[in-house]
Amino acid sequence: MTRRITLRDLATETGLSKGTVSRALNGYPDISPATVARVREASERIGYRPLALAQSIRTGRSRSIGLVLQMEQHDAQRPFLAEFLRGITRAASAQDWTLTVATAESEDEGLETYLRLITERKADGFILPRTLRQDPRVALLRDAGFPFVLFGRTEDSTECAWFDIRGERAMQQAVTRLATFGHRRIAFIGADSIYTYATKRLDGYRTGMTEAGLSPCITTGHATAEDGAAALEALLDGDAPPTGVICATDLLAVGAVRSCRARGLKVGHDISIIGYDGSREGQAMEPPLTTFAVDQVAAGTRLAEMLIARIGGTDPHELRETADAVLREGGTDGPPPGN
Amino acid sequence: MTRRITLRDLATETGLSKGTVSRALNGYPDISPATVARVREASERIGYRPLALAQSIRTGRSRSIGLVLQMEQHDAQRPFLAEFLRGITRAASAQDWTLTVATAESEDEGLETYLRLITERKADGFILPRTLRQDPRVALLRDAGFPFVLFGRTEDSTECAWFDIRGERAMQQAVTRLATFGHRRIAFIGADSIYTYATKRLDGYRTGMTEAGLSPCITTGHATAEDGAAALEALLDGDAPPTGVICATDLLAVGAVRSCRARGLKVGHDISIIGYDGSREGQAMEPPLTTFAVDQVAAGTRLAEMLIARIGGTDPHELRETADAVLREGGTDGPPPGN
DNA sequence: GAACGCACCGAAACCGGTTTCGTCAACCAC
DNA sequence: GTGGTTGACGAAACCGGTTTCGGTGCGTTC
Structure with a gap:
């Protein structure tokens, strides 16, 4: 176990100060393009990777997507959960995000769980699966001013980003x-x-x-x-x-x-x-x-991408998409008897 | 959004210093029992909850369980994933832990994912589902000195904690x-x-x-x-x-x-x-x-509990359990024809 | 009664980052 | 040549915790 490469290492490597390096990597405007390039190159070379949780303590962002599964009736029987998770995590890790999963036994416990994850900063935003027409989670998160993306619409989609299957x-x-x-x-x-x-x-x-x-x-x-x-x-x-x-x-x-x-x-x-x-x-x-x-992998992928964009500040109105379910012909239908 | 209640708040509330309060909560021996009680009470009263990620920057622990799903063939078709996750997250959140999920498309990508999660401190330990007889993940984590619990045994279980269905x-x-x-x-x-x-x-x-x-x-x-x-x-x-x-x-x-x-x-x-x-x-x-x-909820629950214990330092030899699968009689068997 | 040991706590450094603020040189206009 | 901007960076505070170190008050000991 070699020690992590830290921001300080990168600073001494480039001969700059910690603060300057940090700002260079985060695109602050007061760093000269030449320095930015130099820092980028050195960062790449020595393999520096910021520690998300260290960033998060100051920024409040943990680079993590939250997903709360409500285990009542329906959700407990999600045959495609693995596919869905695959889509989410694939899109997430492509941008160095991770997925935090929680479960809840009831709607109330679900709402509590959202609050807990928010105050503990375990997630920067949520994907809400299986939306209700009138969804208390939407109300909760909207009140809290916390970003989220719906999988499925709700009746009142004001200020909501969503992805839905038609x-x-x-x-x-x-x-x-x-x-x-x-x-x-x-x-x-x-x-x-x-x-x-x-x-x-x-x-x-x-x-x-x-x-x-x-x-x-x-x-x-x-x-x-x-x-x-x-x-x-x-x-x-x-x-x-x-x-x-x-x-x-x-x-x-x-x-x-x-x-x-x-x-x-x-x-x-x-x-x-x-x-x-x-x-x-x-x-x-x-x-x-x-x-x-329904292509659950694609759904998960888009939802994660959209959520990250939403957290990044993209207007929710620009984050609304639909996809189609495709017919899979089996053997349970055909002409009616007598035809 | 009211501000979080921080350690400093608790310190001023009790009239103690930040350090003392921290040590009191973490069971250091150099704090008097009376003070510990006082801090506990105040902590409870004003609703203080430590910010896991802030702790983790110093301690290296993030109070999070890692689960990497390999999506090749089998794993992609996990009908009981929801149940399994339910078990894990239930046990985890009971002790204020969370679950971080990642997926990988291949074995190699899986191993990389473990390393990534480790260096980024996204997990303090892993649950390894669907073990192989000779499992490269075990070798990897053992080398890294990183705690894990197997769901199923491997051929060489030296120093391994595991839970298995007989x-x-x-x-x-x-x-x-x-x-x-x-x-x-x-x-x-x-x-x-x-x-x-x-x-x-x-x-x-x-x-x-x-x-x-x-x-x-x-x-x-x-x-x-x-x-x-x-x-x-x-x-x-x-x-x-x-x-x-x-x-x-x-x-x-x-x-x-x-x-x-x-x-x-x-x-x-x-x-x-x-x-x-x-x-x-x-x-x-x-x-x-x-x-x-197989009771997947119970499996997930025990695995999470065992992993947390393992991370806490419990000897892996004490963390080995089995459970039985129970017969569910259907209609596909009976006496042979002619009996 | 001075020296010692111990229980208990405060001060401050630290973890790995981010962000504010101030500084200094170079540039510009007059 | 002077004053005022501006660009680019360093220093230091900060985030919310943990941990080290040192100091105080008190009871023992000789």
Whole structure:
């Protein structure tokens, strides 16, 4: 373990003072270009790397991205967390940032955790996953004047930077796809509308149905596979059972498929089911679920980049992006029976 | 944003000097018990919390646990990462520690990442997931004299602290279970033997077979679901096709089940399959996979606690624990046909 | 009663950086 | 030639802690 190379080392190496070297590296205007170049070169040569935490004690910045995972229901089952983290950390380490992760068991504990991370300066900003339509975290961070980036929008996005997947477009595509197959009774099994994504996806379904000239059939507020199964049961027991079903999440779709099987319906033939997420459970099924896959690595990458920019002072209005989920054709959908 | 409560505040509050207060809080022997109590009380009262990063600049400790995820093949597909993180962060934050996560695309990049985190003091120690039999990370950290805890053992565990799940016992149980059902030809589809867990599980299978007085039938080196499917194909095409199959991972089992279905075999009836992991894919299947589930939250919790103890100076020999995977009965196994 | 040892605490240096402030020389205008 | 800017840097304070060092008051000892 050789001693770290410190700023003082760089100072003696260049024959300058500590302060001058520091300002040279940080782009202060009162250092001559020649000196800046000299310092840069020497820094490179002897392999100087500033100690982020030493900087942070004065600057208040720790070069670290915060991510708080709320472990209630949904978040506990994040199949793509690894991919998401990969995206974040890749973008972060490219700029010498790191990722600090915390978890919370409830919403309240989550909010406390944000405050704790802020006061302990463990993070300079946060990525907020799985936004709610009315999100208390947004209120909290906005009040605290602390930078953040949303993964998904909220109802009131004033002064917010966000990155979102156009789930509404995917759902619309799903309707179009089924309608083109010849389906006329297409139902939607939706998630809990406290989540923004849930209402967005529902909107997309509605739009698609209107476009296709069909009348919607909607049930919402579902979360688990069991919910999905129950919802489909109810639909099939109704007056006009659907021939096509679009689910807001793969989890719901998996449940729906299960209850079809229980009734002896051949999915993809007797009934069509489309999900959303591109989850592994969906792909492990036989036949694999037709679904819309989200590139979680890309999402994480962009979110991290945007957050770092936001922390750097970029206007939040410039930090708003969307990406599309892409159709992954499986074997759970097709023409309706009799076509 | 009110200003942080700093050590100086606490000093003026108690009428002591900064240094004395610091030593009082850190248990130095040259402070009278009365003073220590007084400082503790005042600290509690005004809500003082030391700024970890400020401490760390002098002490070299950042009160942070490091976790590097290697994203090659396996790790990218960690269904339980959220659970694992939950365990870690819960134990960590209970002692005012945090978790720093990084990812790496390859082994080499992984090793570099460890060095980077060490020199930047982003972590005081590491949890090493998914250990190899011969693990270069162990060599690296041991050389650097940096504390770590293994999730799983390595071949050479000298001076190592570890936590492991007794996969061998689970596999042995699996054999016993199938043998009790009446199976006599029980095959094993194993994973890549560079991983310790793979050889351990194989050992368990071997032990179980010997106990049951049966002769083993082994194929190893498999990773993906496709591998599992292909392995089972080969077994079924062999001279004495097995009636029971034990897979080292759920992923392999999912593949195996798939190829059974393709052949028209009814899993759980015509052939029995048991997995290991307790993965969501396995549970999403119809019928759900019989498997051995691992409590990832508990694993993360213990690993974090052990690492903190290790960093605190506890002898690694005292930090060695195992836990068992528990059988989760699904519908993919039962008596062999004709019983 | 002076010398000694010890328990207890304050002062100050220190960790590795950042930032403020002041200085000095060179340049400019008049 | 004088005064006022300006550019470029050094010195020193600072951030919030930790740790070393030294000094005080008190009880012992001879």
